[in-house]
Amino acid sequence: MNEEALKLHKELRGKLEVKSRVSVDSMRALSLAYTPGVADVCRVINENKELVYDYTNKWNYVAVVSDGTAVLGLGDIGPEAGMPVMEGKALLFKEFGNVDAFPLCINVHEPDEIIAFVQALSPTFGGVNLEDISSPKCFYIEQELQRRLDIPIFHDDQHGAAIVATAALRNALKIVGKNMENLKVATVGVGAAGGATIKMLLAAGIRNIVAVDRNGILNKDDPKTLLNEFHRKIVGEINPDNLSGDLAKAIKGADVFIGTSVGGIISAEMIRSMAPGAIVFALANPVPEIMPDLAKEAGAKIVATGRSDFPNQINNVLAFPGIFRGALDVRSREINESMKLAATDALADAVGDDRLSADYILPKAFEPGIARKVAIAVARASLETGSAKLKISPNDIEETVDRGFRRIG
Numbered sequence: 001m002n003e004e005a006l007k008l009h010k011e012l013r014g015k016l017e018v019k020s021r022v023s024v025d026s027m028r029a030l031s032l033a034y035t036p037g038v039a040d041v042c043r044v045i046n047e048n049k050e051l052v053y054d055y056t057n058k059w060n061y062v063a064v065v066s067d068g069t070a071v072l073g074l075g076d077i078g079p080e081a082g083m084p085v086m087e088g089k090a091l092l093f094k095e096f097g098n099v100d101a102f103p104l105c106i107n108v109h110e111p112d113e114i115i116a117f118v119q120a121l122s123p124t125f126g127g128v129n130l131e132d133i134s135s136p137k138c139f140y141i142e143q144e145l146q147r148r149l150d151i152p153i154f155h156d157d158q159h160g161a162a163i164v165a166t167a168a169l170r171n172a173l174k175i176v177g178k179n180m181e182n183l184k185v186a187t188v189g190v191g192a193a194g195g196a197t198i199k200m201l202l203a204a205g206i207r208n209i210v211a212v213d214r215n216g217i218l219n220k221d222d223p224k225t226l227l228n229e230f231h232r233k234i235v236g237e238i239n240p241d242n243l244s245g246d247l248a249k250a251i252k253g254a255d256v257f258i259g260t261s262v263g264g265i266i267s268a269e270m271i272r273s274m275a276p277g278a279i280v281f282a283l284a285n286p287v288p289e290i291m292p293d294l295a296k297e298a299g300a301k302i303v304a305t306g307r308s309d310f311p312n313q314i315n316n317v318l319a320f321p322g323i324f325r326g327a328l329d330v331r332s333r334e335i336n337e338s339m340k341l342a343a344t345d346a347l348a349d350a351v352g353d354d355r356l357s358a359d360y361i362l363p364k365a366f367e368p369g370i371a372r373k374v375a376i377a378v379a380r381a382s383l384e385t386g387s388a389k390l391k392i393s394p395n396d397i398e399e400t401v402d403r404g405f406r407r408i409g
Contacts, residue, residue: 015087058126060126060407061101061102064104065129065133066103067079069133070133070138072085079107093320093324097321097324097325098325098404098407104121111144115145127154130154135195135230136191139192139229142154146334151333152324154323154324156316158192158195159340161193163340165200165281167343167345168312170344176255183256184253185258186257188213188261188265189262190218191260194260195230198211200340200344210243211250215227216245217244217246219235221242248273251273252270252274253273256279257278259288262284263287266289271295271298272298274299281305282304283305302358304362322378323374326339329375329379329403330379332387333389334387336381338385342380346374372401383397
């Protein structure tokens with residue numbers, strides 16, 4: 001038990017509160033902020049629903065929605081036990097992106113019921129962050145919500161991890177002198193984070209990806225390895241050599257290993273079987289698939305984990321606050337693949353070549369300006385792909401994003 005964390009949460013009785021932006025200190029102030037003055041604001045919005053972004057805080061509201069079925073490494077612990085995590089997520093949205101996020105932990109678990117819930121509350125929010133919803137239903141929920149709604153829907157467990165890992169890989173390749181197109185990548189864990197990472201790697205130009213899940217290497221000719229609909233879809237785009245077998249077979253000769261599975265499943269012998277200049281991203285938390293010192297002793301050139309007490313932490317907080325800041329500031333209808341790749345490039349470029357090293361392939365969470373760089377890149381990509389509902393000049397993107405960070409509507 002982490003007694004310090006328990007004490008913090010109990011003493012504060014939660015990490016969030018709602019604060020007013022208006023001082024209601026007189027009858028006149030009351031009449032302007034509420035009745036009768038607010039009625040005219042309602043009439044204006046009723047005539048043009050898009051004006052809700054101008055007259056309310058919808059422009060800066062994000063719903064953090066979870067059913068508590070895949071919380072951290074704890075699994076299906078339910079919505080009540082998931083609340084501290086969702087409060088924490090909302091806290092990070094505010095601290096790093098100046099986004100007002102609300103934790104909504106729901107006792108609803110069927111995919112279509114979750115979709116109906118989010119669809120019903122969507123008039124209030126400028127975006128939705130799906131969180132800690134189990135795989136494979138998380139894929140369907142996100143896709144269906146984005147199809148139905150014209151606000152950005154983002155499952156951070158999928159895309160946040162994939163964006164940060166791909167940015168880290170881009171910089172790691174500079175150090176080992178390899179390129180995306182010629183890599184062999186072995187992955188283990190094809191759930192939310194692992195599946196999205198595979199899709200991001202494919203978008204980045206990697207073609208030789210060998211993915212392993214509970215029943216071994218995903219192989220199009222072996223139905224028992226394909227555990228769900230996502231596996232059946234993705235297998236046609238990966239494993240070009242049609243390999244079959246276990247994790248040791250997948251990792252042999254690989255340039256890169258990416259784990260989003262469970263701790264301690266990679267041996268030193270497996271690392272020694274990889275190609276020279278091996279890159280190892282062991283992202284299971286709190287225990288990585290292999291500890292960094294053991295991986296390096298076995299020959300890994302670069303090692304990253306999900307932990308803050310080792311170099312090269314792959315942490316979603318580098319991505320999601322800036323992604324939503326940029327998407328909200330141009331009123332994007334979605335967070336599309338171009339926007340995700342733009343976020344990846346912005347994160348990678350945040351580490352200049354003069355600072356790049358085997359122990360520094362990503363910026364750290366508290367380095368100034370990271371969320372701003374990501375937000376500007378995402379907003380620009382939204383404009384360029386036609387997803388932005390707010391029509392502004394590309395020259396005005398930085399000023400628009402900066403207003404968002406300063407809370408000026």
